[in-house]
Amino acid sequence: MHWAILLAGGSGTRFWPLSSPSHPKQLIPLAGPRSSAEEAIDRLAGFIPLERILVVTGRALAARLQERLPVPVENYLIEPRAASTGPALVWATLEAARRDPDAAVLSMHADWTVRDTAAFVACAATALDTARRHERLVTVGVVPSRPDTGFGYIVPGSRLDAASRTVERFVEKPDASLALDLMANGALWNSGLFAWRAHDLRREVMAHTDEISPYLTRIDAGDVEGFFAGVREVSIDVGLFERSSAVAVVAGDFAWDDIGTWEALARVRPRDRRGNVVHGAVTLVDCSDCIVWNDGPPVVLSGVRDLVVVHANGRTLVLERSAAANLKLTLDALPDRVRELE
Numbered sequence: 001m002h003w004a005i006l007l008a009g010g011s012g013t014r015f016w017p018l019s020s021p022s023h024p025k026q027l028i029p030l031a032g033p034r035s036s037a038e039e040a041i042d043r044l045a046g047f048i049p050l051e052r053i054l055v056v057t058g059r060a061l062a063a064r065l066q067e068r069l070p071v072p073v074e075n076y077l078i079e080p081r082a083a084s085t086g087p088a089l090v091w092a093t094l095e096a097a098r099r100d101p102d103a104a105v106l107s108m109h110a111d112w113t114v115r116d117t118a119a120f121v122a123c124a125a126t127a128l129d130t131a132r133r134h135e136r137l138v139t140v141g142v143v144p145s146r147p148d149t150g151f152g153y154i155v156p157g158s159r160l161d162a163a164s165r166t167v168e169r170f171v172e173k174p175d176a177s178l179a180l181d182l183m184a185n186g187a188l189w190n191s192g193l194f195a196w197r198a199h200d201l202r203r204e205v206m207a208h209t210d211e212i213s214p215y216l217t218r219i220d221a222g223d224v225e226g227f228f229a230g231v232r233e234v235s236i237d238v239g240l241f242e243r244s245s246a247v248a249v250v251a252g253d254f255a256w257d258d259i260g261t262w263e264a265l266a267r268v269r270p271r272d273r274r275g276n277v278v279h280g281a282v283t284l285v286d287c288s289d290c291i292v293w294n295d296g297p298p299v300v301l302s303g304v305r306d307l308v309v310v311h312a313n314g315r316t317l318v319l320e321r322s323a324a325a326n327l328k329l330t331l332d333a334l335p336d337r338v339r340e341l342e
Contacts, residue, residue, distance in 0.1 A: 133161075134164065138247075138250055142253075263324040275289040291308045
């Protein structure tokens with residue numbers, strides 16, 4: 001049967017000061033009236049039932065997610081510690097296999113926006129079918145719409161069938177020139193939408209992922225705490241997909257964004273005639289290409305352009321849009337009393 005894993009941990013630091021450890025970006029309606037986590041569950045309706053959706057998160061978020069998502073409480077997998085996507089996805093996949101030995105798993109993140117649900121589901125179904133027929137780990141590569149330097153890219157290799165190819169190589173966050181070259185040669189964005197059969201994932205982890213493989217028996221014994229105590233932090237991309245030769249890519253031609261930074265709001269929210277995106281009590285006078293989010297009293301901007309201005313959680317942030325991707329550098333320079341949020 002088909003299962004889904006929704007990765008819903010993390011605090012979304014690149015959306016500081018709006019996103020906080022107890023109320024991260026996946027619970028905030030950044031792209032529309034509902035949060036991205038709620039939209040992720042909605043997207044699977046009619047394709048994978050709620051009883052076969054596993055939500056992986058941390059202790060700080062579990063209660064809030066349970067309030068918002070209609071997933072059965074026994075399907076929330078609470079990590080003892082954050083160890084990146086590798087251990088999280090291996091644990092969740094083995095849990096799916098414990099409940100259903102023939103499980104085929106679709107893995108997705110809770111902070112995406114997808115504009116065409118039907119196209120997404122069709123692509124996900126193709127990825128799951130490819131995983132079953134070719135006994136491979138499958139990554140969905142989204143057809144890029146711009147030379148984005150914040151995404152990883154997949155260079156497809158030889159054809160497996162009409163819908164899938166092998167992977168020649170992965171390229172992580174290229175510069176603008178290389179991104180254009182990659183696009184021209186048919187490279188795809190590495191979306192992080194994956195599909196695999198549980199026993200194929202285990203086979204490849206045993207062969208390639210020393211950060212995780214010695215501790216699989218602890219999961220088999222039900223010792224989740226021991227598993228997370230032993231594993232080393234590693235992403236599923238670096239720890240497995242970039243090492244395994246049993247990988248396939250399926251192209252996804254649908255509008256997708258991971259809403260990774262404040263800059264992304266200009267792509268996923270309506271803009272006025274001068275390119276501004278606003279939320280809350282905001283008045284703009286002779287401004288262009290600004291992104292303004294205000295959860296407090298009225299804010300006025302006059303005669304400025306290309307700024308991100310955020311007022312939330314008792315903090316005010318002002319920075320150039322071009323610096324949005326590097327917000328972590330700013331946060332690292334702040335004193336704890338300013339940076340830390342509840």
